[in-house]
Amino acid sequence: MRQDNAVIExxxxxxxxxxRKGQVRALDRLDxxxxxxxxxxxLGPNGAGKTTTIRLLLDLIRPTMGQALIFGQDARxxxxxxxxxxxxxxxxxxxxxxxxxxxxxxxxxxxRGRNDLPYARQLSERLSLDMGIRVRCYSSGxxxxxxxxxxxxxxxxxxxxxxxxxxxxxxxxxxxxxLMRETRAxxxxxxxxxxxxxxxxxxxxxxxxxxxxxxxxxxxxxALRSADFRWxxxxxxxxxxxxxxxxxxxVSDVIQSSDGIRLRLVGDFDPLLxxxxxxYILDIRTEEPSLEEIFLTYYGSHALSATSVEMAAR
Amino acid sequence: xxxxxxxxxxRRNWRQILYWGLGMAxxxxxxxxVIPDVDALQRTTEMLQAMPRPLLQFLNADDxxxxxxxxxxxxxxxxxRAVLVFAVYAVSFGLRVTANEEDEGILDVLLSLPxxxxxxxxxxxxxxxxxxxxxxxxxxxxxWLATSLTTLxxxxxxxxESGVAMIxxxxxxxxxxxxIAVVVRRKATAxxxxxxIIVGSYFIDFLGRAAxxxxxxxxxxxxxxxxxxxxxxxxxxxxxxxxxxxxxxTLVLLGGxxxxxxxxxxxx
Numbered sequence: 001m002r003q004d005n006a007v008i009e010x011x012x013x014x015x016x017x018x019x020r021k022g023q024v025r026a027l028d029r030l031d032x033x034x035x036x037x038x039x040x041x042x043l044g045p046n047g048a049g050k051t052t053t054i055r056l057l058l059d060l061i062r063p064t065m066g067q068a069l070i071f072g073q074d075a076r077x078x079x080x081x082x083x084x085x086x087x088x089x090x091x092x093x094x095x096x097x098x099x100x101x102x103x104x105x106x107x108x109x110x111x112r113g114r115n116d117l118p119y120a121r122q123l124s125e126r127l128s129l130d131m132g133i134r135v136r137c138y139s140s141g142x143x144x145x146x147x148x149x150x151x152x153x154x155x156x157x158x159x160x161x162x163x164x165x166x167x168x169x170x171x172x173x174x175x176x177x178x179l180m181r182e183t184r185a186x187x188x189x190x191x192x193x194x195x196x197x198x199x200x201x202x203x204x205x206x207x208x209x210x211x212x213x214x215x216x217x218x219x220x221x222x223a224l225r226s227a228d229f230r231w232x233x234x235x236x237x238x239x240x241x242x243x244x245x246x247x248x249x250x251v252s253d254v255i256q257s258s259d260g261i262r263l264r265l266v267g268d269f270d271p272l273l274x275x276x277x278x279x280y281i282l283d284i285r286t287e288e289p290s291l292e293e294i295f296l297t298y299y300g301s302h303a304l305s306a307t308s309v310e311m312a313a314r
Numbered sequence: 315x316x317x318x319x320x321x322x323x324x325r326r327n328w329r330q331i332l333y334w335g336l337g338m339a340x341x342x343x344x345x346x347x348v349i350p351d352v353d354a355l356q357r358t359t360e361m362l363q364a365m366p367r368p369l370l371q372f373l374n375a376d377d378x379x380x381x382x383x384x385x386x387x388x389x390x391x392x393x394x395r396a397v398l399v400f401a402v403y404a405v406s407f408g409l410r411v412t413a414n415e416e417d418e419g420i421l422d423v424l425l426s427l428p429x430x431x432x433x434x435x436x437x438x439x440x441x442x443x444x445x446x447x448x449x450x451x452x453x454x455x456x457x458w459l460a461t462s463l464t465t466l467x468x469x470x471x472x473x474x475e476s477g478v479a480m481i482x483x484x485x486x487x488x489x490x491x492x493x494i495a496v497v498v499r500r501k502a503t504a505x506x507x508x509x510x511i512i513v514g515s516y517f518i519d520f521l522g523r524a525a526x527x528x529x530x531x532x533x534x535x536x537x538x539x540x541x542x543x544x545x546x547x548x549x550x551x552x553x554x555x556x557x558x559x560x561x562x563x564t565l566v567l568l569g570g571x572x573x574x575x576x577x578x579x580x581x582x
Binding site (some may be wrong): 017055058059060061062079080081083084088090092093094095096097099106108110111112113147150168 | 315318319321322415418419420422423424425426427428429430577578579580581582
């Protein structure tokens with residue numbers, strides 16, 4: 001259904017790539033809307049169709065079906081006008097290698113026909129980016145920072161970011177999260193794709209889960225958190241019986257391995273630690289669940305197997 | 315902002331303009347330097363007359379009367395080579411209009427800015443055209459400098475006309491490369507196709523010259539090189555009809571590029 005104030009709205013948006021090996025349906029009838037002042041996380045494993053969606057929104061590729069509206073305007077017909085209001089960071093960022101960071105910003109600034117360089121300098125200082133170095137000499141993380149400056153420097157109404165924190169160190173990731181929160185506080189919107197659940201949970205308001213080119217669900221982050229769990233591996237000096245964990249709140253799938261005990265934990269650590277207080281703990285390791293596991297938790301095995309069958313059929 | 319891509323392309327490539335220009339100016343200078351006097355020119359012509367005619371036709375140097383004059387020698391010694399060297403320029407810079415940046419993934423960033431696709435094509439093509447004009451000017455400068463150091467009576471007006479007439483044929487080759495690169499999307503394929511067409515065009519022209527009055531001769535109509543007869547230009551002056559035709563073909567190819575580029579996916 002059409003929402004008049006939606007920043008992004010797609011209507012049965014689809015893309016089929018034709019190649020030598022036949023046709024590949026990269027995106028299938030996507031219906032999605034992003035609201036003003038919202039950070040929308042677009043979550044899915046590699047190859048799910050996230051980048052295809054982003055490239056369609058930016059009119060870099062053309063849909064084989066459906067339509068995308070941005071600020072109520074057709075993303076294809078009004079692409080030039082819309083791009084004035086959009087900041088974009090591609091997943092695989094390539095820039096003019098022989099130019100310095102400053103020269104790249106200068107070029108982008110002149111193509112936009114604006115003077116955003118003072119704010120761009122502030123951003124580069126905040127991200128600890130040396131602008132006097134040639135792009136070819138930047139590390140992948142620094143190249144990513146430059147990409148973020150390009151996307152943010154004109155304070156766009158909509159940011160479209162494809163895997164924005166890839167290659168950024170944790171400190172810069174925090175600064176990035178702050179920048180996103182500031183963007184939201186100013187009433188601007190962010191559409192960011194990721195395959196990292198924790199990143200999406202940290203800054204997003206809502207999340208769309210994409211799989212095999214199909215949007216499986218759109219949920220608030222708080223709803224997603226309810227499906228949140230961790231894999232915990234306890235390495236103990238003396239082995240303990242897995243039965244010790246029977247009935248512990250939030251603990252399931254207990255497996256004894258050569259490393260120690262591996263289990264699935266939902267909620268607080270405290271009951272688990274109290275249960276093993278008599279044992280000598282050498283190490284505790286936690287792992288985030290994969291998207292597949294979250295998906296399985298959230299939608300059940302039936303939904304997962306149905307989607308898997310669809311993907312296999314393709 | 316209009317012109318930003320144009321000026322960026324010029325700024326990024328000024329060194330190359332200089333290298334190309336100085337290289338071609340040096341070639342022009344050397345060509346003039348090896349004509350010490352009219353007697354030597356006559357001896358060179360006699361020596362060339364002993365060579366097989368098909369070879370002279372292939373080198374576009376079969377007109378002995380023209381060759382015996384300083385301008386004729388310049389046309390064969392410089393312009394016959396320059397047009398082939400500039401064919402390399404045409405392919406190399408034709409690829410820079412869209413293919414190189416698309417191949418490197420840079421176009422994604424550029425086209426996410428408020429710039430229509432046609433402007434990317436037109437501004438870059440205009441920049442590389444201006445660069446080529448500068449290179450031709452530097453080349454002619456080299457010829458002029460060497461001429462002014464000799465006592466040979468050279469009609470620089472005709473030399474200038476030969477230089478000007480070369481511009482549209484190179485632009486046709488550059489526009490063709492740009493169009494093919496946009497349509498086939500693969501740089502290597504575009505290079506192979508364009509080079510094949512240029513070499514084929516050269517051979518068609520050569521065969522047609524060698525067998526005048528035959529079907530091969532009438533095929534010359536489809537060769538770029540048929541419309542740049544530097545021997546005829548140096549003797550009788552620039553042929554405006556050919557120049558106009560080549561400019562029109564360039565514009566048609568450029569229009570086709572803009573049309574095709576606006577309608578297709580980027581980077582797939």
